Amino acid sequence: MSILETDICVIGAGSGGLSVASGAAQMGARVVLVEGHKMGGDCLNYGCVPSKALLAAGKAAAAHRTNGPGVAADEPEVSFAAAKDHVSRVIAAIAPHDSQERFEGLGVTVIRDWARFTGPREIEAGGKRIRARRFVIATGSRPLIPPIKGLDAVPYFTNETIFDLRQPPGHLLIIGGGPIGLEMAQAHRRLGSKVTVIEGARAMGRDDPEAAAMVLAKLRAEGVDIVEQAKVERVGGRSGALEVRVAGGTIFVGTHLLVAVGRSPSLERLNLEAAGVLTNRAGVQVDDRLRSSNRRVYAIGDAAGRGQFTHLAGYHAGLIIRPMLFGLPAKARGDHIPRVTFTDPELAQVGLTEAEAREKHGDAVQVLRLDFDASDRAQAEGKTVGLIKVMAFKGRPIGATIVGPGAGEQIALWSLMLANRLKLSAMAATVLPYPTMAELSKRASSAYFTPKLFDNPLIKRVVRAVQYWVP
Known part of the structure; x- marks a missing residue:
């Protein structure tokens, strides 16, 4: 069995693994990518992409059944097979970006086989022994099958x-x-x-x-x-x-x-005991740098047991590149990771919910809340069912909840705020186009300052004094 020496061996070609492989290879590292199933992983083939494509087909059908402004409702002629064809076309359109050919073009050695550790710094896959300075476990997760009788x-x-x-x-x-x-x-x-x-x-x-x-x-x-x-x-x-x-x-x-x-992490094929990598129910046991008990082995995404989101895996990938390639310190955070349920209406969350914020900070938390009917754009669209809640503590947002049309897009503003630890004044000072749903976020932030400005007797005395003395 031949031995393949490399700098980084990535196990799993889902979103996180692909991000590590492409980034490391393009910055000069020797990279081996091992995938035993489909390139693109769960998100492309079974998760985010096909589910959102099917939801889009359902949304198109639902639009017919609802009375819109000046449009009468009717019952659509639905072709379930055509909806599935749409799902297949979407996957096919995205697949080249995640393909073996593209990554080999970037200089990555791609091995299509299941990986198995044989020691602390060696795996077997594709009839080869792969010896690497660093390993990245990015094997994702699989559906959890409960022990239900029958x-x-x-x-x-x-x-x-x-x-x-x-x-x-x-x-x-x-x-x-x-x-x-x-x-x-x-x-x-x-x-x-x-x-x-x-x-x-x-x-x-x-x-x-x-x-x-x-x-x-x-x-x-x-x-x-x-x-x-x-x-x-x-x-x-x-x-x-x-x-x-x-x-x-x-x-x-x-x-x-x-x-x-x-879902449960996909780790069973890896023979992690041979590598000295400890696990628990959530996944590989990792520290804040996403390193396992074997300092040569990192785990990211679903395999790391810190959340099961494609964008989280991508964040993890970007984070571990720093120590692996440049020797720079990097620690994973979790307080700024958003999540979205893509139903209609969508429900988006970043940071703490209201209950979590009150449990952590008690009465010091201020909840800034607006219903969607306060939005002129929502009124114009006839989509006024929804709300935004912003949990604030000492002038900074610590969480945001949005439910309503486009909630997954609107949560991006609050993800930016939490990721950069910005104050509410940053959002309140932002000029947003009118009329847009995003104005709800600005208005929620401005509500934090309303009592400080309009209900403050000292402010009123100062204003009166200025009007009297300043010509």
Whole structure:
């Protein structure tokens, strides 16, 4: 077996691994990239890209069913197969950017095989032993399959297989009321399927309850049946006639089943014990520099157990480049990482929620809140259902929650604020175009200063004095 020497060996060609490989190679490092499955990883092939493409198809169908300004509603002619063709076209359009050919063109040695550690600084893959100065574990995550009785005996989908469907499910049962479950629920409902979401606790349980309630109300109004506090005990039946039994004896019957209860890190093939790399349930145990118990081995993205977002993996990738290539210190933060549920309305969050902020800072937290109906643009668009909350502490934002149309775009302003630890005065001083939804963020920031300016007796006395003495 031949030995391949390199500076950096990246295991996993998802968003984080690809970012490390391209950046390091273009800055002069020798890089080997090992991928046992598809280039682009989960995000391109099974996650962010296909789900948003399917949601776009559902949104187009929903636009027909809603009375718009001067436009009568009608029932669209939906082609589920055409919607899936759209998903495939989107993936195909993006795939070249993540392709083996592109990375080999950048000077990266790409090996298409599963990697396995054989020692602290060596792996085997593709019939070679790869010896590297640094390793990066960027293997992502896979769907979590819960230990539900009978699940192994019935056909079911995960996010890795649901996009293979070419015919719409008659009645899609979804176990899990988190972002994946609810996004797929709305997309399939809008494309003509009956949908039931079964959640063991509270749907969107991680999010601000007030904001989550707006999303759930919209989905229910569209006909999605969302059942909360319903712990699944057993699954049975057969293809086309599946049954999900929950605590208390209620049985839900549907034609198809999607399991969307979360994800777990993909580490089982790596033989990490041989490398001296410790793990836990969340993933590889890493320090604030994203180094494992083996100082030669880093972990990023889902594998690092600090969140499961494509943009987080990209952030991790940029961070570890500094110590690996330049020997510079770099520590990972988590307080400025946004997240978005891409339902309609969208729900976006960065930093602390209101409950988290009050738990940490008590009454010292000020919550700046505006409903979307305060936006002239929202009024013009007829999209006034939504809200923005900004949690402020000592003049700085520590969290923001936005629910409404374009929330995922609007949260970018607050991600910038938190990432750079800016004061609310920076947002209040920003001139934004009128009329835009983004003005809500400026108005929320300005509300922090309103009582200090308009309800302050000293300010009023000064103003009166100036009017009297200054000609």
